[in-house]
Amino acid sequence: MTFRVVHYINQFFAGIGGEEKAGEVLPELRQGVVGPGAALAAELKGQAEVVGTIICGDGYFAEHMEEATAKILELLNSCKPDILIAGPAFNAGRYGTACGAVCDAAAKQLGIPTVTGMYKENPGVDMYRKNTFIVSTADNARGIKEAVPTMAKLALKLLKKETVGLGPEEGYLERGVRRNYFLEETGAQRAAAMLAKKLRGEPFVTEYPMPVFDRVDPNPAVKDLKNATIALVTSGGICPKGNPDHIEASSATKYGEYDISSFAALSEADSETAHGGYDPTYANKEPNRVLPVDVLRDMEKEGVFKKLYDKYYTTVGNGTPVANAKRFGAEIGQKLKKDGVSAVILTST
């Protein structure tokens, strides 16, 4: 039997027009292949047929995401597809986002496998890498010759329910999916072999890549401390006695916001730490050791700076996913900025 493939492309690759048409082209279905679909069909080598092509303008999709997705799913479903292949979008941000969103919706609502292709820095990658297979492509359409065969090969594997290998082997961007398997050598042996390679200056591949942290430019210095409002933020888990918001002892999913406007200092009677992973004795006995409210209140009285901000923000920095921490930071930053806070002292345990 021949598998049924539906291909999703934007207005540009459909030959309708460029940016000037991006907002005008509503989702439409054409029979058979359009544009890059011809190359895709050739690579499917008779084992799967491109039965239809769905076209949508990138601007229209971005501005009407819900309606466009619903309409595209309806058109897709009418083709009785076995798989959806979208793009490749290369480094086009809105096209990549549309490809990712359409693949995600097709997988969730129609239960079919999906494949797309993007340049690794396309914003659609981080949004949808977990929800679909995104083949790694060049940053421009000249890379189509390499992208299409890889996408077709992966699509055929998915259609035939063959085991899909790791991202670097199959040519897709890693999805953050873990699969357990057995190896002959123990972790200790593999780690020692890796270390030996490192010492010899030979190439080696880590089994556990570290997250990549982004960088921000330093803020300018505080010019007028005497008129500054200083806020306290901590990842040391200090919170009101009894941890009223149940901030988790590890892998925190939330942060707390607590009023200290009437506090001259914290004490063991009113505060404690929610933090797991370190001995909480010292923080519970004297919480100012982690969140120095006492000293800052003294300095505020002395006029070193104008005001200690009325609230403090707190979470637990213990196995906390970077994505959560990033969200906490963004939200806390917005609030502090809105309230005219000049600078923040962040304490960590």
Added chain:
Amino acid sequence: MVHICTIVPISLTVGANRIVPAVAIPHPLGDPSRTLEEEKVIRRKLVEKALRALQTEVSDQTVFAE
């Protein structure tokens, strides 16, 4: 923002730009082997250093060790 923390390499890895090294993981701004008054002096010095860091222009990650 200034980051008062004990494990400076972590702070550097995650990208803090102004870093003040602290006392110890379970008590970054205190030292339970001292009296409470002595501890408060230590804490005050660390906070003063943090405020100095905030008032210092930096172009890259900077550890305010002393």
